[in-house]
Amino acid sequence: MLTNPATKYRPFPPVALTDRQWPSRTLTQPPIWMSTDLRDGNQALFEPMNAERKRRMFHTLCQIGFKEIEVAFPSASQTDFDFVRELIEGQHIPADVTIEVLTQAREHLIRRTMESLRGARRAIVHVYNATSQPFRDSVFHMSKADVLGMAVSAVALIKHLAEAQPETEWVLEYSPETFSATELDFARDVCDAVTETWGATPDRPVIINLPATVEMSTPNVYADQIEWMHRELARRDSVILSVHPHNDRGTAVAATELALLAGADRVEGCLFGSGERTGNVDIVTLALNLYTQGIAPGLDFSDINAVARTAEYCTQLPIHPRHPYVGDLVFTAFSGSHQDAIKKGFAAQAADAHWNVPYLPIDPADVGRSYDSVIRVNSQSGKGGIAYLLESAYGIVMPRRLQVEFSSVVKDHTDQQGCEVNANDLWNIFAATYLETATPVRYCEHHLFEHGKAQGIRLVIEQNGIQHELTGEGNGPIDAAVHALQGVGIRVQVRSYEERSIGASDEAGNAQACAFIELRPVNGSAEHYGVGIDGNIITASIKALVSGVNRNASAL
Numbered sequence: 001m002l003t004n005p006a007t008k009y010r011p012f013p014p015v016a017l018t019d020r021q022w023p024s025r026t027l028t029q030p031p032i033w034m035s036t037d038l039r040d041g042n043q044a045l046f047e048p049m050n051a052e053r054k055r056r057m058f059h060t061l062c063q064i065g066f067k068e069i070e071v072a073f074p075s076a077s078q079t080d081f082d083f084v085r086e087l088i089e090g091q092h093i094p095a096d097v098t099i100e101v102l103t104q105a106r107e108h109l110i111r112r113t114m115e116s117l118r119g120a121r122r123a124i125v126h127v128y129n130a131t132s133q134p135f136r137d138s139v140f141h142m143s144k145a146d147v148l149g150m151a152v153s154a155v156a157l158i159k160h161l162a163e164a165q166p167e168t169e170w171v172l173e174y175s176p177e178t179f180s181a182t183e184l185d186f187a188r189d190v191c192d193a194v195t196e197t198w199g200a201t202p203d204r205p206v207i208i209n210l211p212a213t214v215e216m217s218t219p220n221v222y223a224d225q226i227e228w229m230h231r232e233l234a235r236r237d238s239v240i241l242s243v244h245p246h247n248d249r250g251t252a253v254a255a256t257e258l259a260l261l262a263g264a265d266r267v268e269g270c271l272f273g274s275g276e277r278t279g280n281v282d283i284v285t286l287a288l289n290l291y292t293q294g295i296a297p298g299l300d301f302s303d304i305n306a307v308a309r310t311a312e313y314c315t316q317l318p319i320h321p322r323h324p325y326v327g328d329l330v331f332t333a334f335s336g337s338h339q340d341a342i343k344k345g346f347a348a349q350a351a352d353a354h355w356n357v358p359y360l361p362i363d364p365a366d367v368g369r370s371y372d373s374v375i376r377v378n379s380q381s382g383k384g385g386i387a388y389l390l391e392s393a394y395g396i397v398m399p400r401r402l403q404v405e406f407s408s409v410v411k412d413h414t415d416q417q418g419c420e421v422n423a424n425d426l427w428n429i430f431a432a433t434y435l436e437t438a439t440p441v442r443y444c445e446h447h448l449f450e451h452g453k454a455q456g457i458r459l460v461i462e463q464n465g466i467q468h469e470l471t472g473e474g475n476g477p478i479d480a481a482v483h484a485l486q487g488v489g490i491r492v493q494v495r496s497y498e499e500r501s502i503g504a505s506d507e508a509g510n511a512q513a514c515a516f517i518e519l520r521p522v523n524g525s526a527e528h529y530g531v532g533i534d535g536n537i538i539t540a541s542i543k544a545l546v547s548g549v550n551r552n553a554s555a556l
C-alpha cells in the first residue's frame with residue numbers, strides 16, 4: 001500500500017445540494033422490490049444457474065413475494081433465452097408477477113430480447129448503456145450526444161417492436177449504467193430523452209434505474225445524487241425512480257436506505273447480497289431492517305433458513321455465518337454478559353409488548369429461527385447462558401447460587417475440551433455432577449413414618465458399597481433424613497432448600513419435581529448444592545440431600 005494514497009486516489013466529489021431534504025426524512029413504507037438474482041446475481045457465479053436452479057430460484061422469489069423479477073439476459077445465452085420461453089410457455093408466471101429482462105442498447109440484442117418475450121402477459125424490458133466519461137471515451141469512443149442518441153435509438157426500437165407485440169403489456173426500464181460516476185446533468189438529459197421517447201405518462205410510467213454500478217462514495221453522496229435526480233427529472237410523475245446499488249465499499253444497504261429517503265421508489269438487488277464482485281444490495285437485510293422499524297416490508301422471510309438454503313443451492317455459494325439476520329451465528333451469544341442480558345430480556349419480554357430484548361434487534365422467531373440457537377456456551381460464557389439453556393431445553397430452573405456453582409463446573413469442562421457445549425452436553429454434565437452421584441453415598445430407598453409429633457424416616461443407602469438401613473427423626477422428612485445420615489458419620493447442615501416442578505413429564509406423563517438443597521458440612525465451610533429429580537417431591541428432596549453429601553465429599 002502507498003504511504004500517501006492521495007497520489008493515486010482522489011476523494012469522490014460531493015454533490016452541490018445544500019438544501020438536501022433526505023437527512024430529516026424517515027422511512028414509512030417499503031419500496032417496490034425487484035430481484036435481479038436471476039440476472040445480476042446469475043452473471044456473477046462461478047457456475048451460472050442451470051435451468052433447474054433457475055426454476056427453483058424463480059419459484060422461491062415468487063413465494064417470498066417479489067412482484068418484479070429480472071429473470072434473464074436473453075440475448076446472452078441460449079439457457080437464458082430458453083428460460084424466459086419456458087416461463088411464458090409453461091405459464092409459470094403468477095398473475096401478479098412481472099418478469100423483466102436486460103439487454104444492451106444494440107439492435108440485434110434488442111430484437112432477440114423482444115423475441116424471447118413473445119406471448120408474455122406483462123414484461124419489463126430493461127435496456128442500458130454506460131454514460132460516464134471513461135465509457136464514453138474509452139469503451140464507446142462516443143461524444144455525450146452520441147451516447148444519448150444510443151439510448152434514444154434503443155428505446156425507439158423497443159417501442160417499435162413492442163407495438164408489434166400488442167398481446168403484452170410493456171414496461172420500459174432504462175439504466176444509465178455507471179450512473180453514480182456520470183455527470184448528473186448529463187444523466188438527467190439522457191433519462192429525460194428516454195422518458196420522452198417512450199412517451200411516458202402517469203398511467204404508463206417508465207422505470208428510470210440509477211445504478212451505483214461500482215460503489216465509489218459514501219452513502220450520503222449517493223443519496224444526494226438520487227435527490228438531485230428526483231428533483232430534476234422531467235415528467236417525474238411519469239417516472240418510477242429506481243436504484244441499483246452495488247456493495248464495493250460495503251455500504252450498499254446504507255446507500256439504499258438513504259436513497260429511499262432521497263426519493264427513490266424502487267430497489268433492485270439480490271437475496272443475501274449476491275451479485276457482481278462484492279454483490280448487489282442485499283434485499284433481505286433491507287426488508288428486515290424495515291421490519292425492525294415496524295414497517296411491513298411486503299416480502300416474507302418468516303422461514304429465512306429455507307430461503308438461505310435455496311439461495312446457497314442455486315448460487316453454489318455459502319452465506320457467511322455472520323450475515324445479518326440469516327447467518328448461523330447472528331442469533332447466538334457466546335459471551336457471558338450478553339447471555340445474561342438476553343436471558344433476563346426474554347424473561348421480561350411480554351408477548352404483546354414492543355420488542356425490547358438486549359442484543360437482539362429482531363425476535364428470532366419472526367424469521368423462523370429458534371431460541372435454542374440464541375445462546376451457546378463456550379469458555380467465554382457465564383452462568384446466564386448456561387442457566388438459559390438448561391431451562392429452555394430441560395425445564396431446570398436453577399437457583400442463582402447453583403447457577404454460579406454449576407457454571408464453574410462447565411467452565412472447567414470447556415477449558416479442558418476447548419470447545420462449545422450444547423444444551424444436551426450441558427444436561428449430561430449437570431446429570432453427572434448432581435443426579436448420578438453415587439460416591440460415597442448411593443440412595444436406595446426410604447419409608448416415612450409418624451413418631452408422635454415428629455417425622456420419622458427409615459433410609460436405605462449404600463456407603464462405599466455397603467448397604468445401611470438408617471433411621472432418623474426430625475421436624476420434617478429432610479430434617480429426619482439429615483439425622484438418619486448421622487448414623488454413618490455424615491453430619492451436614494441444610495443452608496437452603498428449593499423445590500420446583502420441571503416442565504417435562506416422565507414417560508408415564510407425570511410431572512417431575514426437582515429439589516435443590518444447599519449443604520454445609522458441620523465441620524466445614526464449603527457449601528455445595530445437591531439436586532434430586534423424582535415424580536415424588538419427598539423422594540426428590542432425599543435424593544437432593546444425598547447428591548449434596550456427595551458434592552461436599554468430592555470437594556474435600
Ligand SMILES: CC(=O)SCCNC(=O)CCNC(=O)[C@H](O)C(C)(C)COP(=O)(O)OP(=O)(O)OC[C@H]1O[C@@H](n2cnc3c(N)ncnc32)[C@H](O)[C@@H]1OP(=O)(O)O
Pocket residue numbers: 040043073075076077103104105106109128129130139140177213276
Ligand atoms: C453492469 C452490468 O451488470 S451490465 C450487464 C452485464 N452482463 C453481461 O454482460 C452478461 C451477458 N453479456 C454477454 O453475454 C455479452 O457481453 C453480450 C452477448 C451482451 C455481448 O457480447 P459481445 O457482442 O461479444 O460483446 P462483449 O461481451 O465483448 O461486450 C463488449 C461490447 O459491448 C458494447 N457494449 C457494452 N455495453 C453496452 C451497452 N449497454 N449498449 C451497447 N453496447 C454496449 C461495448 O462497446 C463492446 O462493443 P465492441 O465489441 O463493439 O467494442
Ligand SMILES: CC(C)C(=O)C(=O)O
Pocket residue numbers: 040102128175177178209211212213214244246
Ligand atoms: C445493468 C445495470 C443496471 C447494472 O447491473 C449495473 O449498472 O450495475
Ligand SMILES: [Mg+2]
Pocket residue numbers: 040211213244246276280
Ligand atoms: Mg448491477
